Amino acid sequence: MDVVELHRRASEDFVRNVAAVGPDQWGDPTPCTDWDVRTLVNHVVGEERWTVPLMAGRTIEDVGDSLEGDLLGDDPASAAAHAARAAQNAITEPVLRGSSVQLSYGEEQAAEYVYQLAADHLIHGWDLAVAIGANARMDPEVVDGIAQWFKEREDLYRGGGAIGDRVNGFSDPADSLLGAFGRDPAWTPAHAAVAALGDAFGRGDVDAIMAQMTDDCVFESTSPAPDGARFEGADAVREQWQRLFDETPDALFETEESAVLGDRAVVRWRFSWREPDGSRGHVRGVDVIQLRDGKIAEKLSYVKG
Incomplete structure (x- = not known):
């Protein structure tokens, strides 16, 4: 041709x-x-x-x-x-x-x-x-x-x-x-939502994080052990993440790997902070995510303790 x-x-x-x-x-x-x-x-x-x-x-x-x-x-x-x-x-x-x-x-x-x-x-x-x-x-x-x-x-x-x-x-x-050409043939809008969520956490931008969440979103935190705490609805979820960034010195989330399949996703991340002596502490964890209509409806977090 x-x-x-x-x-x-x-x-x-x-x-x-x-x-x-x-x-x-x-x-x-x-x-x-x-x-x-x-x-x-x-x-x-x-x-x-x-x-x-x-x-x-x-x-x-x-x-x-x-x-x-x-x-x-x-x-x-x-x-x-x-x-x-x-x-x-x-x-x-x-x-x-x-x-x-x-x-x-x-x-x-x-x-x-x-x-x-x-x-x-x-x-x-x-x-x-x-x-x-x-x-x-x-x-x-x-x-x-x-x-x-x-x-x-x-x-x-x-x-x-x-x-x-x-x-x-x-x-x-x-x-x-x-x-x-650098494209993933399996890309869907869900990939964009998961990537945008990771970028927003990396910047500590709570408004941008919540823009990727549904109004009735659910978040399960990693503590207290062994099951964490469950928060339902955008207002309750926002409050937890705002508190996390406000109360953690130099908080930094880094996405290590993510995989999206249909309306489910798994994200491996590393969360670090500044210790009183100036060193950085960190934990590594996984989010199990459920999506609905291109937004995150559920984020269940698990951490290496």
Whole structure:
């Protein structure tokens, strides 16, 4: 499959996913940990909007800041569809002519630039689909075409910080490609909730912790022995965690490992504090977590005593 067709298929699949975003899903998390759904879609639409002037021979300096900020407006689905169509119309002739484009890192072949765009549409299309609970199946022929192209570029992408660590252990071609781009094919919004909870505990940010909890959440602490204490409801749970951070000198939670399966998760953590003599004491423990509708409903904590 030629690169123009790869781009057309990947961009049209992305547009279909944008059209499936529900009105209350634009702020939902995605596998791109720093981006919610709207930010992800705005990024891809921005790439499409850049394609037209770059393919016409303009430089980044020529375009300036005209494509910065929000590009989606009040109708993101239409914005995505129009941008994709314009980009598709802009790429065919420069690719067939063997033209070059001016990118942030210098001059590049138009065909290579379109491969980059097609890959971004394919992977971010999957990101968007799993974030909103849509069909995340990727076109097998597009997967094959991008995988062949990316094989020689993976180390370059990773070395430049454009993708995360490779995730291995897959036989399915689509899963293997996602892993090469640093994605976990098993990702769900529950993964985002568990990761956000760990980050919030690491910062000692009780407001951010409670933002990941349901209103009727349950927390079982590690003391008193042997069964701990049980707290029900957001107010009671918040009080316990606020007291923990207020009363523990230099409290620090660090996530050592987490595993999510469906609506259940297990998190290994290390909790440390400053002793009166300046040294740091610590314990290590495990949380057994139950999720509901993308939030933590139950957190049962166990510690090595």
